Amino acid sequence: MSVKSAYTSKIxxxxxxxxxxxxxxxxxxxxxxxxxxxxxxxxxSMNEDMTLFYxxxxxSDRKPVLVVAFQLVSFKYCGGNHPHIFKHFSxxxxxxxxxxxxxxxxNVFSDGENGFLWNDGIxxxxxxxxxxxxxxxxxxxxxxxxQLSIILFKEFFPGSEPYxxxxxxxxxxxxxIDVNMVLEMxxxxxxxxxxxxxxxxxxxxxxxxxxxxxxxxxxxxxxxKEIEEQHDRINELFSNVVAKSDYNLGTMMPxxxxxxxxxxxxxxxxxxxxxxxxxxxxxxxxxHKGIIEANYVGMDYxxxxxxxxxxRLLYDYVEQALALNAKELQLGRTSELIKSCLGAKPVNMxxxxxxxxPVTNILLSTVLSFLSPSKFELRKPFKANFPN
Numbered sequence: 175m176s177v178k179s180a181y182t183s184k185i186x187x188x189x190x191x192x193x194x195x196x197x198x199x200x201x202x203x204x205x206x207x208x209x210x211x212x213x214x215x216x217x218x219s220m221n222e223d224m225t226l227f228y229x230x231x232x233x234s235d236r237k238p239v240l241v242v243a244f245q246l247v248s249f250k251y252c253g254g255n256h257p258h259i260f261k262h263f264s265x266x267x268x269x270x271x272x273x274x275x276x277x278x279x280x281n282v283f284s285d286g287e288n289g290f291l292w293n294d295g296i297x298x299x300x301x302x303x304x305x306x307x308x309x310x311x312x313x314x315x316x317x318x319x320x321q322l323s324i325i326l327f328k329e330f331f332p333g334s335e336p337y338x339x340x341x342x343x344x345x346x347x348x349x350x351i352d353v354n355m356v357l358e359m360x361x362x363x364x365x366x367x368x369x370x371x372x373x374x375x376x377x378x379x380x381x382x383x384x385x386x387x388x389x390x391x392x393x394x395x396x397x398x399k400e401i402e403e404q405h406d407r408i409n410e411l412f413s414n415v416v417a418k419s420d421y422n423l424g425t426m427m428p429x430x431x432x433x434x435x436x437x438x439x440x441x442x443x444x445x446x447x448x449x450x451x452x453x454x455x456x457x458x459x460x461x462h463k464g465i466i467e468a469n470y471v472g473m474d475y476x477x478x479x480x481x482x483x484x485x486r487l488l489y490d491y492v493e494q495a496l497a498l499n500a501k502e503l504q505l506g507r508t509s510e511l512i513k514s515c516l517g518a519k520p521v522n523m524x525x526x527x528x529x530x531x532p533v534t535n536i537l538l539s540t541v542l543s544f545l546s547p548s549k550f551e552l553r554k555p556f557k558a559n560f561p562n
Contacts, residue, residue, distance in 0.1 A: 181239070181296070181304055183231040185311060189213040192228050196238035200230070200293055206462040207281045207288035208243060211437040219430040223247070224282075227312050231296070231304050239295035242305050244312060247282055249274040249324065275321040277312060279305060280328035283426050284460070284467060285354045285506055285523060287330055298337035306344040313530055322530050324538075329354075329523040338524060345535060346526040349542035352507035353520035359495050359502060366493055377515060377555035381489065388486040392448045396456075398435040401444055405429070407453045411472030419508075426470060431458060445490060447483060455483040457490065464501040466494060484509075488516055514553040522547070 186192050194210050201208045217226060224247045231240035250273050280289035292301040309325050312318055327346065330338040342348065363369045370378050401408065408428045434442045441462055447455040455473035459466050468491050473483045488505070495503040505513045510520060527542060529535040 181231050181233060181300070182236075183229045183240075183304065183308060185227055185229045185308060187225065187227060188217060189226075189228055192230060193238075196230050196232075197228075197241050200238050200241045201291055202293075204291055205288060206438070206441055206460055207284055208241065208291060209438075212434070213243065215430065215433040215437040219427060219433045223427060225317070227308075229308050231292075231301075231308075233295050237295055238293075240290065240292040240301050240304055242279060242290040242308055243281075244289065244309065245278045245280075245282055246312075246318060246322070247276055247278060249276045274323040276324045276326050277309060277318065277322055278326045278328060279309060280326070282328075284469065285329055285504065286467075287334065289327070299340055302337060302340040303344070306341065306346075325528045325530065327526040329525050332522055334524070338526065341526040344528070345532070346528045347535075347539050347542060348524055348526050349539075350522055350524055350547050352547050353510060354507060354523050355505040355510055355513035355518035356521050357492070357495070357503040357505060357513075357516060357518040359500050363496060366489075366496060369492060369496065372557060372560045373517075373555045374557055377553070380515065384482045384485045384489060387480065387482040388447075390449060391454070391481060391483070391486060393445055393486075393490055394448070396435075396444045396446045398432045400446075401428075401432040401435060404446065404453050405432075408456060408472060411453065411456060411474060412470065413472075414475055415470075415472055443494065445487070445494075447487060447490075449477060449481070454481075455487055457487045459491065459494065461498060461500070464499075465504060466491065466498065466500045466502070467504045468506050485512065488513065492516060510548065510550040511553065514550070515555055517555050520552065 189197070189210055198210060203209075206212055213226070213228075224245050227244040227246070229242050230238050231242070233239050278289070280287070290301070290305055292298075296304070305327075313322060313325065325346075327338075327341055329351075339348070360372070363372070370381055373381065396404070405428055408431065412428060431444055435444060438460075441460060443457075443459045443461060443466075445457045445459075446453050447457075454477045455471065457471045458469040460469060461467075471484065471487055473487075478484055491503055491505065494500075503518070505516070505518050507523075514520075527538060529538050
């Protein structure tokens with residue numbers, strides 16, 4: 175497949191088929207999710223659950239100016255109240271809800287603008303135009319055409335509107351889902367005690383209560399080999415969490431965790447939480463350029479009730495950020511109230527979507543309105559004189 179314009183590009187289904195030198199030149203170590211090592215791990219472990227597409231865009235001098243990655247996955251909506259309008263968009267209706275095959279420019283396993291990068295050799299407007307053309311070209315692929323419903327660009331942080339809103343010129347509809355809860359790490363926090371001392375008595379007491387309830391638990395980092403040894407238990411704990419979600423856009427398989435540890439090393443963290451010798455919870459995160467991005471968690475909900483497993487994992491993220499002298503901890507979506515108790519603040523994330531059929535696309539705004547951000551009461555755990 176190719177895209178005809180002043181720029182040239184070809185679409186491939188494996189990162190191994192891409193000119194990796196040109197790809198890496200554009201990425202320039204700016205995004206771990208677009209690194210060749212990450213993408214190779216994803217392909218290796220997720221090839222039965224998603225189809226990946228890649229393209230390098232070249233200018234008239236054959237210089238690489240833009241890279242873009244798409245993931246074809248299923249959007250599964252299992253909310254208690256299924257909007258009647260969903261029937262117009264779903265590929266499949268099940269007893270649990272609706273499935274919609276979605277072509278995503280981005281990374282379905284992380285928040286942020288992780289599906290594309292461009293350099294100074296191309297304007298913002300041209301970059302957006304090229305990405306939409308590539309999406310339209312992928313849409314024509316026989317393996318995609320029949321099953322595809324939605325094309326999605328995810329997720330843009332505040333400040334990205336000058337170029338992100340250009341997608342509206344190509345018939346994409348903007349919408350927001352749950353906020354990303356972000357904790358800014360302060361220079362005064364050198365230890366966990368420093369962090370806790372910056373809190374009001376109420377929230378410091380609450381944090382210490384979590385540590386007391388979870389005192390029997392042991393936290394440790396797992397190697398790729400240890401992740402493999404715990405494969406079945408990890409899958410069980412992960413499934414517990416996935417089952418409670420109203421919707422998901424692709425699900426990472428436990429096999430991927432081990433593959434990521436091998437390929438990314440210290441840039442990928444897998445933390446297990448044990449009750450004696452039994453794994454009762456885990457967390458994963460990516461570390462890159464002073465930012466820790468919390469990723470997946472899994473847990474035994476029965477033990478969570480009396481041992482505060484989930485909250486202990488959240489405080490462990492803070493401990494990891496302190497140990498690595500990180501500048502920012504991105505805790506992701508969901509459980510906003512609990513995360514705000516740690517000092518995290520909400521950051522709006524905007525997405526852009528388009529249905530493959532122009533007529534049906536007119537109705538899309540109505541459907542997207544059902545995916546508005548959840549409402550929650552923001553807690554402010556830090557002392558009044560602490561710089562929030």
